[in-house]
Amino acid sequence: MKTAPRQSGAVLIVSLVMLTILTLLALASVQSNTLQLRMAGNALAGLAALQAAETALRAGENRLAALGSDALPTPTDDGSSGIWAPAGLSPPGRQASWWKERSAAWWQQQGSLATSADTTSARFVIEHLGRRRDTLNLGQAADFAGRRHYRITARGFADLGHARTVLRSTYALRD
Numbered sequence: 001m002k003t004a005p006r007q008s009g010a011v012l013i014v015s016l017v018m019l020t021i022l023t024l025l026a027l028a029s030v031q032s033n034t035l036q037l038r039m040a041g042n043a044l045a046g047l048a049a050l051q052a053a054e055t056a057l058r059a060g061e062n063r064l065a066a067l068g069s070d071a072l073p074t075p076t077d078d079g080s081s082g083i084w085a086p087a088g089l090s091p092p093g094r095q096a097s098w099w100k101e102r103s104a105a106w107w108q109q110q111g112s113l114a115t116s117a118d119t120t121s122a123r124f125v126i127e128h129l130g131r132r133r134d135t136l137n138l139g140q141a142a143d144f145a146g147r148r149h150y151r152i153t154a155r156g157f158a159d160l161g162h163a164r165t166v167l168r169s170t171y172a173l174r175d
């Protein structure tokens with residue numbers, strides 16, 4: 001009587017090792033795809049915030065253009081006139097970075113809406129920078145012809161994530 005040869009189980013061990021390797025490769029692929037999906041979502045949120053900030057910036061420029069140089073309100077420290085005096089936004093010596101220190105709640109309360117349909121994502125602030133006299137009016141001391149300069153700071157926020165974008169432009173109106 002012949003007996004069956006003993007099997008050592010090498011095929012089973014090799015197949016388990018191969019299955020483990022394939023499982024690790026699949027997990028690495030899933031992690032890579034998840035990371036790429038998050039990166040794409042963050043890029044989309046960044047673009048949405050940029051578009052909202054651009055909308056707010058244009059709305060601020062359009063508001064100044066619509067008012068014209070004759071109907072501009074006087075700048076105030078609290079922004080109640082729609083145009084801020086520089087001292088109202090930041091203490092002396094830190095005028096350049098006031099917008100970095102403001103929270104989302106401040107922008108919601110103090111910023112002007114870019115559009116009437118948008119209530120959260122696009123707001124702007126108009127800051128009066130002063131008047132500059134034209135240098136071409138030599139010898140005419142009584143005549144103060146020149147330009148009024150304004151800085152428009154716009155903040156866009158994307159609801160898709162925590163993306164925020166701040167854009168600034170300088171706008172001049174001739175007297």
